[in-house]
Amino acid sequence: xxxxxxxxxxxxxxxxxxxxxxxxxxxxxxxxxxxxxxxxxxxxxxxxxxxxxxxxxxxxxxxxxxxxxxxxxxxxxxxxxxxxxxxxxxxxxxxxxxxxxxxxxxxxxxxxxxxxxxxxxxxxxxxxxxxxxxxxxxxxxxxxxxxxxxxxxxxxxxxxxxxxxxxxxxxxxxxxxxxxxxxxxxxxxxxxxxxxxxxxxxxxxxxxxxxxxxxxxxxxxxxxxxxxxxxxxxxxxxxxxxxxxxxxxxxxxxxxxxxxxxxxxxxxxxxxxxxxxxxxxxxxxxxxxxxxxxxxxxxxxxxxxxxxxxxxxxxxxxxxxxxxxxxxxxxxxxxxxxxxxxxxxxxxxxxxxxxxxxxxxxxxxxxxxxxxxxxxxxxxxx
Numbered sequence: 001x002x003x004x005x006x007x008x009x010x011x012x013x014x015x016x017x018x019x020x021x022x023x024x025x026x027x028x029x030x031x032x033x034x035x036x037x038x039x040x041x042x043x044x045x046x047x048x049x050x051x052x053x054x055x056x057x058x059x060x061x062x063x064x065x066x067x068x069x070x071x072x073x074x075x076x077x078x079x080x081x082x083x084x085x086x087x088x089x090x091x092x093x094x095x096x097x098x099x100x101x102x103x104x105x106x107x108x109x110x111x112x113x114x115x116x117x118x119x120x121x122x123x124x125x126x127x128x129x130x131x132x133x134x135x136x137x138x139x140x141x142x143x144x145x146x147x148x149x150x151x152x153x154x155x156x157x158x159x160x161x162x163x164x165x166x167x168x169x170x171x172x173x174x175x176x177x178x179x180x181x182x183x184x185x186x187x188x189x190x191x192x193x194x195x196x197x198x199x200x201x202x203x204x205x206x207x208x209x210x211x212x213x214x215x216x217x218x219x220x221x222x223x224x225x226x227x228x229x230x231x232x233x234x235x236x237x238x239x240x241x242x243x244x245x246x247x248x249x250x251x252x253x254x255x256x257x258x259x260x261x262x263x264x265x266x267x268x269x270x271x272x273x274x275x276x277x278x279x280x281x282x283x284x285x286x287x288x289x290x291x292x293x294x295x296x297x298x299x300x301x302x303x304x305x306x307x308x309x310x311x312x313x314x315x316x317x318x319x320x321x322x323x324x325x326x327x328x329x330x331x332x333x334x335x336x337x338x339x340x341x342x343x344x345x346x347x348x349x350x351x352x353x354x355x356x357x358x359x360x361x362x363x364x365x366x367x368x369x370x371x372x373x374x375x376x377x378x379x380x381x382x
């Protein structure tokens with residue numbers, strides 16, 4: 001797999017994860033840290049791609065090792081079996097320990113990287129608060145702690161991966177010694193016969209051991225990439241958590257009051273935000289919900305938008321249940337102003353076109369005038 005293939009694979013996975021995030025159920029996605037979501041989108045697909053690259057290299061090494069054993073087998077099957085027994089025994093003894101250590105290193109690196117991204121994302125978003133509370137040094141210390149955790153995990157894994165490589169010379173001497181014993185004691189070959197065979201075994205064994213140690217190291221590398229590969233696989237299969245925005249009848253107009261009947265909702269089991277709520281929003285009138293923070297006002301709005309669904313009770317839009325309508329058609333008929341306004345990086349025009357991509361200049365001007373923002377926008381430099 002070349003670098004361009006690796007990057008294409010990463011791009012495809014990242015794009016699909018991004019789509020899953022954008023179409024995921026709001027109540028599922030809102031429980032996750034923003035930094036973690038950003039990390040899963042930008043970092044994990046790359047390392048999962050590296051894992052696939054390492055896996056293909058592992059397969060290639062394994063095939064080459066089998067071919068080399070075949071060549072040795074044609075010269076002396078008994079000596080080859082003796083060498084295979086040593087190599088196979090060594091691999092069997094090391095496989096469990098190296099796998100556990102590699103997985104542990106991979107998980108430690110993944111956790112540390114995720115925490116670094118999460119802290120950085122939170123710190124940038126909370127820049128004002130960090131300045132007001134003089135918390136820059138504390139945030140820096142938190143970030144450096146996780147950087148060091150990642151460095152320690154990476155260093156330990158690199159040291160562990162060098163073990164098979166450093167044992168190459170020892171195994172080469174061991175294999176040649178076993179070969180010589182088999183040829184002279186078991187096969188009873190004379191010096192003239194086994195010298196040529198031993199030279200051949202020496203040449204092939206060097207190549208074989210190079211492949212064998214690379215095979216062990218590559219297996220460890222693949223194991224260290226298993227955590228990101230599994231995470232990406234889980235994220236790509238996140239189909240059950242996606243919103244079904246197009247399913248249901250098309251909402252066209254409100255034919256009666258909006259009513260809540262015995263609605264109960266909890267973000268976490270056993271901690272109800274709303275319990276048995278019943279209220280009516282009369283059609284054609286303005287209704288305001290007031291009360292202290294945390295009483296459930298935003299939750300009511302999110303329920304009306306279909307961002308979350310009640311655990312029990314019903315919400316009706318006139319004569320029909322809210323759940324009868326497609327979320328896409330319902331949301332097209334709702335005007336929404338968040339208590340935490342979002343402005344995308346771009347011009348005022350770009351932000352208005354985000355809501356209505358086909359709007360004309362006249363419609364943009366009308367929207368600004370209705371929002372009482374036309375005079376303010378006209379004074380902006382660009």
